[in-house]
Amino acid sequence: MTEAKQTDADTGGATSARVATYLRDLILRDELKPGDRIRQEDIAARLGASRLPVREALRMLEAEGLTEHARHKGARVPRLSMHEVDVIYRMRERLEPLALAESLPLLTDDDHARLEDVQRRIEDNGDLDRFLELDREFHLGTYSACHIDPLNAMVARLWNSTQHYRRAYVAMGGRSRMWVVNAEHRLILDAVVRRDSTDAERFLEGHIRRTRIELGHHPAVFGEPS
Amino acid sequence: MTEAKQTDADTGGATSARVATYLRDLILRDELKPGDRIRQEDIAARLGASRLPVREALRMLEAEGLTEHARHKGARVPRLSMHEVDVIYRMRERLEPLALAESLPLLTDDDHARLEDVQRRIEDNGDLDRFLELDREFHLGTYSACHIDPLNAMVARLWNSTQHYRRAYVAMGGRSRMWVVNAEHRLILDAVVRRDSTDAERFLEGHIRRTRIELGHHPAVFGEPS
């Protein structure tokens, strides 16, 4: 484990928060899929750390709903049913307009320009994996001026726990709906730039609702991973 | 630390989940207040365990928003500003009607009877501390048939993180509003028993909104604890 120290240097020290970030990222990238088991020793070795920070990280992720634990059986990435994902989208429909309303008055012209740029890149882009990333960046970007921690954390959590299913949907047939998404993003963005909170909230809520309904039409997304 | 094992036996083994429950309870009972520091060794000794499960428990609570951590400085119970509590209540206004809608069709007649009983006990009761407990039991009881974990967890979290401020408000002057609370509970409960989701959601949302506005009229609740 001499090379460990090097890996350690790369990552800048493997604190439990860093391990949590690493694991969260693996799950978001779909390198850890629902049902996958997470072995403490594996992760520890990969990051050149001991199992202890891994255990703390797993506890954090557990509280975030990104992993589930069974005593003496270890951690897994939880599988969500279609109904659970549906409810999570309903939660998003209600929470994200609130986050947007909190953020909107505080967004600067620079922020607007950044969001315009992200949306342009979404429209230019054909790659589905890149789309997922930019779509997230667009939405969370519109909330970025909201500094209420519980709200931010909760919104991020809802995105994180459904990331796998978003990806599966987009990969499966969501491509054809891309132009609708873009049109809706444009409506939201215009309202944001006008600082019209009422419109922005309404358009956002509709956007999430329609996405949710679309998801409900693709039950295959929730089938067994392999 | 020979007596440790005995304490251990009392609590039935001090796993990290148990430590987390213990700490969560301390915070909910206001024995740990916003700003208070939590020393790992203290808790470990009190529960007759080593510091390790305490550390894991603190990580869980951190992810739940019940504690905050600074590297090498330890854990504290976070202080919330009036604005933060206000936003948390807005989150409740939106999320709890959803939880109620999910739960309502699944509540049995037994559940209804139980809720009636809880509400009766609230009305009979003068003790403020007991009121906090029963009020929580009433509301979470109406959501109890909803088995969507992310939603349940989030609602519980919102209640937990504002518990101290609810207590401060009730202790300070909320007493005079008790009859309003009871009337609103009655409206909600009747709608629940009728299985009228629309009414139930509307009454619940209004109930939380009015509570939030009331809280905003008592800025002293958010003053320094001591």
Add this chain to the structure above:
DNA sequence: TGACACAGGATTGGATCCAAAATCTAGGCC
């Protein structure tokens, strides 16, 4: 041939030990 039981390996849970960082205290200096 199938099902059950036992044993060995693998994996997690918990305790103790050591290192690093922060806080507190005391002393010196301006």
Add this chain to the structure above:
DNA sequence: GGCCTAGATTTTGGATCCAATCCTGTGTCA
């Protein structure tokens, strides 16, 4: 007398070791 600095103490962070539990593979017996 107040402020700054240096050392000691306290507290947290991380690693390693041991115990408890679970999974797996093999063997035996019906």
